[in-house]
Amino acid sequence: MPKLFTFADLLLLLAVGGSSFAFYGFRFWQDRFNQTGPTQVVIQAGKRIVAQLDLSQDTTLSVKGALGDVTVVVSGGRVRFVNAHCPLKICEKTGEINHKGEIIVCAPNQVLAKIVDSTSEDSGTLDGVSR
Amino acid sequence: MNVTARWITRLILILVLVLIAAGIRVLGKRFLHTGDRSVVSYVFDSFAMGTVLTVKVRTADKTLAEKAAKLASAEMHRIHKIFDPYDPESEISYLNRIRGSDSVISVSPDMARVLGEALHIRKLSRGTFEPTLGELIQLWGFNDQPRRPRIPDTLRIAALVDSLSGAEGIELIDEGISVRIAPGTGALDVGGIAKGYGVDRVVAVLAGIRIKNALVNLGGEIGVLGVGSNGRSWRIGVQHPRKNSYHLGVIDQVEGMFVATSGDYERFFLEKGRRYHHILDPTTGYPTSRGTVSATVIASSCLVADALATSAFVMGPGEGIRFLDSLGVHGLVVYAADGDTESGNLAYSATRNFLRIMEPDLDGLPINPP
Numbered sequence: 001m002p003k004l005f006t007f008a009d010l011l012l013l014l015a016v017g018g019s020s021f022a023f024y025g026f027r028f029w030q031d032r033f034n035q036t037g038p039t040q041v042v043i044q045a046g047k048r049i050v051a052q053l054d055l056s057q058d059t060t061l062s063v064k065g066a067l068g069d070v071t072v073v074v075s076g077g078r079v080r081f082v083n084a085h086c087p088l089k090i091c092e093k094t095g096e097i098n099h100k101g102e103i104i105v106c107a108p109n110q111v112l113a114k115i116v117d118s119t120s121e122d123s124g125t126l127d128g129v130s131r
Numbered sequence: 132m133n134v135t136a137r138w139i140t141r142l143i144l145i146l147v148l149v150l151i152a153a154g155i156r157v158l159g160k161r162f163l164h165t166g167d168r169s170v171v172s173y174v175f176d177s178f179a180m181g182t183v184l185t186v187k188v189r190t191a192d193k194t195l196a197e198k199a200a201k202l203a204s205a206e207m208h209r210i211h212k213i214f215d216p217y218d219p220e221s222e223i224s225y226l227n228r229i230r231g232s233d234s235v236i237s238v239s240p241d242m243a244r245v246l247g248e249a250l251h252i253r254k255l256s257r258g259t260f261e262p263t264l265g266e267l268i269q270l271w272g273f274n275d276q277p278r279r280p281r282i283p284d285t286l287r288i289a290a291l292v293d294s295l296s297g298a299e300g301i302e303l304i305d306e307g308i309s310v311r312i313a314p315g316t317g318a319l320d321v322g323g324i325a326k327g328y329g330v331d332r333v334v335a336v337l338a339g340i341r342i343k344n345a346l347v348n349l350g351g352e353i354g355v356l357g358v359g360s361n362g363r364s365w366r367i368g369v370q371h372p373r374k375n376s377y378h379l380g381v382i383d384q385v386e387g388m389f390v391a392t393s394g395d396y397e398r399f400f401l402e403k404g405r406r407y408h409h410i411l412d413p414t415t416g417y418p419t420s421r422g423t424v425s426a427t428v429i430a431s432s433c434l435v436a437d438a439l440a441t442s443a444f445v446m447g448p449g450e451g452i453r454f455l456d457s458l459g460v461h462g463l464v465v466y467a468a469d470g471d472t473e474s475g476n477l478a479y480s481a482t483r484n485f486l487r488i489m490e491p492d493l494d495g496l497p498i499n500p501p
Contacts, residue, residue, distance in 0.1 A: 009137075009140075009141055009144075012141065012145075013141070013144055013145065013148065016145045016149070017145075017148035017149075021155075023152070044176060047177060047178075087278060087280065088279070088280070088398060088400060090397070090398070093375075094375055095375055095376075097376070099376075101498075102376065102498065103176075103183070105183050107182050107183070108181075110178040112178075114176065125366075126367065126368040126381065126498060127187065127365045127366050127384075128185070128346055128348040128351075128353050128365070128367050128368070129351060129369070129370050129378060129498060130351045130352070130353055130367055130368070130369050130370060130382075130390045130391065130427060131350070131370035131392055131396075
């Protein structure tokens with residue numbers, strides 16, 4: 001009576017099982033680790049997004065706000081506002097931002113810069129800050 | 132027959148292996164919180180009430196999220212149109228023009244709600260929260276863009292403080308649907324608490340279109356619906372008052388809980404090393420100087436949280452916390468340990484129940500850790 005399960009069957013199962021684990025393992029690894037760091041800054045003036053800039057490229061951009069111009073400087077992967085045409089300069093005092101979700105706001109000019117990245121979910125960061 | 136049985140055995144084993152591998156991936160996603168790909172967070176930023184309105188909606192329906200953002204922005208602008216004292220066409224400007232005429236004026240339900248709450252909290256706080264500082268606020272110019280705020284003439288401040296009788300002259304009639312404002316009453320300015328009311332309204336509007344999970348953040352005043360990512364509570368940091376990118380700790384905010392903070396770092400200027408901020412002491416007409424640098428309150432509405440945070444800030448750490456404790460709300464007051472708000476030497480005082488929610492770290496924790 002021939003065996004139901006031979007050595008060749010074992011090899012076949014190992015090959016198929018190994019391939020399955022490799023495939024799903026790769027997908028899982030993609031899900032979990034294919035999250036790049038913060039890559040871009042979105043510049044918004046009023047309701048309009050005026051620019052989406054790569055943090056890796058040093059750039060200086062002048063944005064027209066409600067009261068006057070605000071200069072947005074991207075340098076060394078960080079973003080800051082300079083020469084803002086506003087009374088209190090709170091936006092300049094905010095300093096530099098470089099992490100996902102961080103934001104600089106010039107409320108009088110209605111200009112904001114916000115760091116974004118390619119992922120939509122990040123369970124480690126805050127959802128908001130009460131200030 | 133044996134050959135068929137062997138092949139069936141092989142296929143079953145192969146199928147079992149494939150299912151085990153798939154199961155491991157699904158379980159891994161579930162327990163390691165990589166998230167459900169179908170539900171995502173849609174985040175919308177816009178400008179409203181002189182600050183940024185952020186609406187975060189967690190849904191699988193992008194169209195619904197966009198509708199929520201539009202309705203949120205429209206509702207916030209509607210509220211702003213009622214309470215903006217710098218808009219001559221606003222309802223509050225109208226009340227300020229005819230105040231003192233002793234006539235009975237009908238008000239909108241929004242105005243009735245905000246005025247009613249403002250007068251109630253004014254009474255509870257023994258006048259540390261005062262909604263009739265319009266002239267003083269204009270004199271300092273903290274909200275008057277594009278003019279740069281500056282220290283007003285001492286005599287003008289003193290004259291205004293002496294001449295204004297406060298909100299005692301405001302009488303709500305017919306359960307608040309009408310109001311009478313007596314002569315000598317200061318100009319209404321409820322700009323601070325109108326933001327909190329706006330958050331309450333937007334949260335209600337989103338609930339009305341069956342949004343289950345959302346966060347509404349108007350310049351740091353926050354209300355939520357449902358839960359955040361991975362089914363957990365929304366994680367809200369409390370701003371460190373002297374370190375921009377740092378927070379004092381995290382509150383797990385749930386539906387029905389609203390958080391508001393008043394701080395001396397939002398609108399201020401420094402002159403000769405002294406900080407002049409926008410939270411005025413009704414008894415002196417000057418920025419409050421009891422050493423408080425920030426006050427955070429958690430309450431059942433953002434309007435109330437907002438007004439109580441201002442009250443606690445003005446009262447100072449000791450009296451402020453006793454006041455909040457007496458009302459049974461959660462509160463935290465951060466103050467200068469040596470009385471000098473610029474020295475960086477901070478201490479805190481908290482209500483009994485606040486420390487169960489969050490233990491403040493005065494060294495600060497990074498808002499977005501690398």
